Amino acid sequence: MAQPLIPTYDIIGVGFGPSNIALAIALEEINNNSTTLNALFIDKQPEYQWHGDTITSQSGLQVSFLKDLVTLRNPTSPYSFLNYLHSHNRLVDFINLSTFYPSRLEFNDYLRWVAGHFSAQCQYGEKVTSIEPVMDNQKVKLLKVITTDIGGTSKARFTKSLVMGTGGTPLIPKVFQPLKQTPLVFHHTHYLSKMTKLIPVKTKDLRIAIIGGGQSAAEAFIDIDDNYPNAKVDLIMRGNSMKPADSSPYVNEIFNPSSTDSIFSKTLQEREELLKEYKYANYSAVDSAMIEQIYNIFYQQKVAMVEQHKYCPNNEVTQASEKSGQITLSILDKKSNKHATNNYDLVILATGYERPKMAPMLEPIKDYLGNIDIDRNYQVKADDRFLPSLFLQGRSESTHGLSDTLLSVLSMRSAEIAFSLQAELREKVQQVATTALA
Ligand SMILES: Cc1cc2nc3c(=O)[nH]c(=O)nc-3n(C[C@H](O)[C@H](O)[C@H](O)COP(=O)(O)OP(=O)(O)OC[C@H]3O[C@@H](n4cnc5c(N)ncnc54)[C@H](O)[C@@H]3O)c2cc1C
Known part of the structure; x- marks a missing residue:
């Protein structure tokens, strides 16, 4: 033939x-x-x-x-x-x-x-x-x-x-690599389909960990707060706080097309310094209005004296395992240097891309x-x-x-x-x- x-x-x-x-x-x-x-x-x-x-x-x-x-x-x-x-x-x-x-x-x-x-x-x-x-x-x-x-x-x-x-490509931190096949741990890139599949009953009591402190983590947190009334979310991030994306005009000039030429013509060290200086204009940064919205959600919890969600800065997941449909995370509080062990029904990795x-x-x-x-x-x-x-x-x-x-x-x-x-x-x-x- x-x-x-x-x-x-x-x-x-x-x-x-x-x-x-x-x-x-x-x-x-x-x-x-x-x-x-x-x-x-x-x-x-x-x-x-x-x-x-x-x-x-x-x-x-x-x-x-x-x-x-x-x-x-x-x-x-x-x-x-x-x-x-x-x-x-x-x-x-x-x-x-x-x-x-x-x-x-x-x-x-x-x-x-x-x-x-x-x-x-x-x-x-x-x-x-x-x-x-x-x-x-x-x-x-x-x-x-x-x-x-x-x-x-x-x-x-x-x-x-x-x-x-x-x-x-979705970045899965090393500590979560062994749980890659577990449907209860997923990257934010699959957020909607996984949530629809895993939580058909939106009113179920659930403990959810969102890992990350950037825009995706913020969007997932607000979406869950809006649509899953009984879910309890721990917002776990390594940084000291959620930081706003800087879109002020002078900072924004780094994104001008003309910046490409000027950055390309610099030395390796100069480029690295620039990237470091402007990193927060793009990475691990959240829309300011959204930060205020999240702050308000936590403030209203204080008013109601009900701790539904937890805001956990300076926290790093050091171990993760699955047993009987639960994910157990060991979490180091970097400020107090204390470890906690928590169980979750779902873990959402808002951990960026490589x-x-x-x-x-x-x-x-x-x-x-x-x-x-x-x-x-x-x-x-x-x-x-x-x-x-x-x-x-x-x-x-x-x-x-x-x-x-x-x-x-x-x-x-x-x-x-x-x-x-x-x-x-x-x-x-x-x-x-x-x-x-x-
Ligand atoms: C959730 C999210 C929100 C974002 N929001 C913004 C924003 O508001 N503003 C902004 O400037 N940037 C934003 N970005 C950054 C984003 O990278 C760019 O906006 C833009 O999508 C880059 O376009 P791209 O075509 O390079 O990559 P992508 O948009 O990722 O497109 C890549 C395409 O390649 C296809 N593909 C991958 N592998 C293969 C393969 N092996 N074979 C065939 N097809 C393949 C994929 O299906 C996909 O359609 C966002 C990124 C994410 C993840």
């Missing part, structure tokens, strides 16, 4: 989240009337969702809507949040809200609307599992992208260039990638034997700055990548033509 022909693309994007959606737009908008590049984006989700399992009624966008997928680069783009509002007949109502910060529910709908315009270029429901080298004359000529769909069927595609836009440069799927090509040094235009500096181009989105915070994992510079970054891709691929086409004529 004849083997099915494996298709070859100019570009394959792994993941179709905001980073690669912005790239799809940039490729369309800055095409310079040259030949259209044949691009395909592959996403493991069955349909578009932006961190959909974490969106509660409290979740608000933590960046101005003007930092959408396009506006900073091209305010006249049809893919702007404003045009989304206009197309949905809500522009004037949104103006009446007098806010720059729509709900994440609405921003999710905006992203889904934009993604829908590129459905012909996106394959949903396939997880990319491996990127393999296709050799020619001792050189990697193409990349073979292997995927598996929900039914377990594998597929292969060839590509001349690859753009990774896979986002973060973004290793070397994704497991890149293992088969790792020998060509050195230390994964990323240039200013987000391309991996591979060795001479590696002819395809490999770009990483959201993996260069240490060199390009804090915006790297956020929405803030997406519109600009995607254009920088699109320009590089167009230039490289055009050059390769010319090389092939010159060789053919010679």
Whole structure:
């Protein structure tokens, strides 16, 4: 039987989240009337969702809507949040809200609307599992992208260039690693589906531990307080207190697109110092209004003299185990240096995300990638034997700055990548033509 022909693309994007959606737009908008590049984006989700399992009624966008997928680069783009509002007949109502910060529910709908315009270029429901080298004359000529769909069927595609836009991976602290298979301990990334599955009766008496003191922990705490009236929550965090996200104007300048150049041009030590100084503008930081809301919940407990929830700063979980449907946590109070042992029905890990440069799927090509040094235009500096181009989105915070994992510079970054891709691929086409004529 004849083997099915494996298709070859100019570009394959792994993941179709905001980073690669912005790239799809940039490729369309800055095409310079040259030949259209044949691009395909592959996403493991069955349909578009932006961190959909974490969106509660409290979740608000933590960046101005003007930092959408396009506006900073091209305010006249049809893919702007404003045009989304206009197309949905809500522009004037949104103006009446007098806010720059729509709900994440609405921003999710905006992203889904934009993604829908590129459905012909996106394959949903396939997880990319491996990127393999296709050799020619001792050189990697193409990349073979292997995927598996929900039914377990594998597929292969060839590509001349690859753009990774896979986002973060839930970070499970070491102490909770042995409980990874326990449904009673889960990362916040699965919040809604796990809560719906595990707590069908919302009025049940439950002891819940939320681990973490950042925005996700705060959103989960308020959601549980609103919707699970008998739940008793311990809000356990290592820090001294919940800290507000600093979005004041001078601090916010660190997220300006121009900061990318200035940060990239600094020395390693200077960059590290900057990241340390501005860390609280992004990490382990909570929207101020939400901190006030949480403080008020605890204050009302004092008024009622009922200690339903506990606020536990300076607390570190040192051991975790499961027995008979209960999770037991040993918790060190770092102020008093005393240990407590508590039992919980559920533990929610609002412990953030990690973004290793070397994704497991890149293992088969790792020998060509050195230390994964990323240039200013987000391309991996591979060795001479590696002819395809490999770009990483959201993996260069240490060199390009804090915006790297956020929405803030997406519109600009995607254009920088699109320009590089167009230039490289055009050059390769010319090389092939010159060789053919010679
Ligand atoms: C809960 C939450 C709230 C946030 N809120 C904000 C905010 O308000 N403002 C802000 O600026 N930033 C926010 N962020 C940061 C967030 O990282 C960015 O907003 C944005 O989502 C980054 O886009 P991305 O495309 O790089 O990654 P993601 O949005 O994570 O998208 C990655 C995509 O890749 C797909 N994928 C992953 N692995 C594979 C694979 N092997 N094969 C195929 N597909 C794969 C995933 O299904 C996903 O669709 C938030 C993050 C979280 C987790």
